[in-house]
Amino acid sequence: MADFNAHGARQARERMAAGDSWHDGDLISASSIGTPMEPRNVRIHMVDLVTRQQMSQWLQELRRHVLVEQQLHRSALPSGR
Numbered sequence: 321m322a323d324f325n326a327h328g329a330r331q332a333r334e335r336m337a338a339g340d341s342w343h344d345g346d347l348i349s350a351s352s353i354g355t356p357m358e359p360r361n362v363r364i365h366m367v368d369l370v371t372r373q374q375m376s377q378w379l380q381e382l383r384r385h386v387l388v389e390q391q392l393h394r395s396a397l398p399s400g401r
Contacts, residue, residue, distance in 0.1 A: 359390040 334352050335342050343354040349365075351357050357365070363386045370379055 356393060356396070359386065359393050362386060362389050 331350065334350075335344075335354065338353045341353045345354055345356065347354070347356060349357055349362065351361075366382050366386065367379075370382055
């Protein structure tokens with residue numbers, strides 16, 4: 321739970337630093353300006369987290385989540401992009 325609290329505090333600092341550039345999408349994991357994270361960046365961040373926390377047993381679950389995130393991101397893009 322401490323990790324989630326630390327994440328929330330970090331995101332609050334990013335929100336303050338971004339000022340008017342912040343896009344409030346009510347996201348758990350957002351870019352430094354509040355927009356959805358690019359799928360590649362999510363993967364990099366999560367693999368780093370898994371490695372640092374030595375949670376390699378969760379790697380398969382992580383991969384599934386990243387694939388879902390990528391699909392959601394692609395479906396959220398306006399057509400023509």
